[in-house]
Amino acid sequence: MSITKHNWTKEEIIAIYNKPMMDLLYEAATIHREQHDPNVVQVSTLLSIKTGGCPEDCGYCPQAARYHTDIEGNDLMSVSQVKAQALRAKSNGSSRVCMGAAWRNVKDGEEFDQVLEMVRTINKLDMEVCCTLGMITENQAQRLAEAGLYAYNHNLDTSEDYYKEVISTRGFEDRLETIENVRKTNVTVCSGGIIGMGESIEDRAGMLVALSTLNPQPESVPINALVAVEGTPMENEKPVEIWEMIRMVATTRIVMPETQVRLSAGRTEMSREGQAMCFFAGANSIFAGDKLLTTPNPDVNEDMKMFETLGLVAQKPFIKIMQPTTVEAADSKYQAMGEKPKWSRPGHSIERNIEASTKGK
Numbered sequence: 001m002s003i004t005k006h007n008w009t010k011e012e013i014i015a016i017y018n019k020p021m022m023d024l025l026y027e028a029a030t031i032h033r034e035q036h037d038p039n040v041v042q043v044s045t046l047l048s049i050k051t052g053g054c055p056e057d058c059g060y061c062p063q064a065a066r067y068h069t070d071i072e073g074n075d076l077m078s079v080s081q082v083k084a085q086a087l088r089a090k091s092n093g094s095s096r097v098c099m100g101a102a103w104r105n106v107k108d109g110e111e112f113d114q115v116l117e118m119v120r121t122i123n124k125l126d127m128e129v130c131c132t133l134g135m136i137t138e139n140q141a142q143r144l145a146e147a148g149l150y151a152y153n154h155n156l157d158t159s160e161d162y163y164k165e166v167i168s169t170r171g172f173e174d175r176l177e178t179i180e181n182v183r184k185t186n187v188t189v190c191s192g193g194i195i196g197m198g199e200s201i202e203d204r205a206g207m208l209v210a211l212s213t214l215n216p217q218p219e220s221v222p223i224n225a226l227v228a229v230e231g232t233p234m235e236n237e238k239p240v241e242i243w244e245m246i247r248m249v250a251t252t253r254i255v256m257p258e259t260q261v262r263l264s265a266g267r268t269e270m271s272r273e274g275q276a277m278c279f280f281a282g283a284n285s286i287f288a289g290d291k292l293l294t295t296p297n298p299d300v301n302e303d304m305k306m307f308e309t310l311g312l313v314a315q316k317p318f319i320k321i322m323q324p325t326t327v328e329a330a331d332s333k334y335q336a337m338g339e340k341p342k343w344s345r346p347g348h349s350i351e352r353n354i355e356a357s358t359k360g361k
Contacts, residue, residue: 008212008255013205017251021243025281028250032282035257041307042096042260042285042315044130045089049118050076050101050111056169057353058157059233060197060226063102066357069231076101076111082118086125092300094288095317096128098153098190104170105135105343108336112140113329116147120326123148128317130190135174135343138181142334145185148326150318151220152182153190159206162199164348171344179214188219188321192262195248196226196240204248212255219320220285221259223248225266233356240266242274246281253282260285260320272306279310 016024032038052073054063062069086097099118106112115131122129131144132153144152156175157163163172175191182189193207211218225240245266252261262285263278270278288300307313317323327333 004217004256004258006213006215006217008209010202010205010209013208013212013251013255014201016254017201017205017247021247024247024250025277028253028281031257032253032284036284038279038284039312040284040315041279041312043092043094043288043303044096044098044128044262044285045085045092045094046098046100046287047082047085047089048074048102049082049099049115050074050103052102054102055104057167057350057357058169059166059350059353059356060157060194060229062229062232064232067231067233068356068359069229073102076114079114079117079121083121083125086122086127089288090125090127092288093304093314094127095315096130096150097122098130098132098151098287100132100153101134103134105341106133106137106140108140108338112143112336116143116329119144119147119149120328123150123324123326126317126323132190135170135178135341136181137337137339137341138184139334139337139339141181141185141187143332143336145187145324146327146332146334148324149187150321150324151188151190153220153222154178154182155192155194155222155224156207156210157193158197158199159203160210161206162197162203164346165350166197168346168348168350168353171346174343176210179218183216186324189214190220190222190262191218192220192222192224192264194224194226194265195244196228196237196266197234198237205251208252208255217256217259219260220262221252221256222262222264223252223283224264225269227265227268231356231359233350233352235356239269242270242277245270245274246277249278249283250281262286272309275306276310279312284315
């Protein structure tokens with residue numbers, strides 16, 4: 001049986017990534033079968049509960065207010081709207097709902113209270129609830145945990161070195177601090193990244209070093225292929241080849257054997273055969289629904305046809321960790337503190353991000 005290792009080096013991970021494909025697939029598939037049922041894949045639905053208007057300058061993101069994309073923004077959804085979407089997702093086979101809000105960080109107040117009520121509502125539907133809301137403090141993480149949150153997503157995006165070429169409005173250490181705050185609760189951690197942003201194989205390995213040396217390792221690691229959106233700084237990046245995606249999934253599986261590896265953004269560009277290879281290499285989760293926040297995603301019926309062809313079944317909720325208990329707002333131990341944390345604002349600038357912000361004016 002595989003023993004989880006927490007001291008991977010970049011050189012070791014690069015060597016794994018560059019193995020002959022057949023050797024890489026065999027090793028990854030063997031480890032995958034030791035730790036997971038190879039015919040079970042979790043289906044999650046990603047829901048944008050607040051779209052657009054983000055103050056950050058992430059070079060890949062069409063929701064950044066400074067870029068000129070065709071994304072139609074919307075205010076925070078109501079609890080009833082979110083419940084209706086969750087019920088629809090459940091009827092389509094999803095066991096988890098991931099709610100994303102285009103915020104830099106969570107701020108105590110009416111909107112966060114509304115998100116907490118969304119978490120309570122979805123948990124009572126016997127579905128796993130995940131949120132991605134930007135940076136959060138320890139107290140905010142505790143309030144989410146009380147509401148019944150199952151997972152918190154906060155991607156590292158890339159290596160610490162290449163991060164400076166992607167984002168200038170917050171530091172890499174803020175990402176790690178948010179993960180640390182989540183770890184002080186019973187909420188599981190979901191953290192991964194994006195390939196295809198112009199990074200090197202060394203950067204991909206560096207990201208996996210950062211994730212795999214966390215102890216415990218994240219319960220969930222999304223591997224995204226960049227979806228180049230017109231108007232963003234990365235609009236001209238070439239699509240990731242399927243072989244790169246397979247290698248990244250396989251390497252992630254070897255380095256983090258117990259983790260749920262999520263085949264995330266970019267699936268619209270992948271054939272069924274390519275996705276099947278990713279499942280064989282160790283991916284055991286997908287996002288279903290017509291959109292991933294704002295970018296296209298395969299139709300859920302197409303995904304179910306693919307599952308039928310491959311003999312895959314959707315994972316039931318709360319298989320890995322038991323369902324959290326929901327504490328009602330009136331009984332909550334943790335209350336809003338009106339915190340104003342000093343999240344970092346690095347002083348460097350990224351030329352292509354600046355160019356993209358001025359191009360549409």
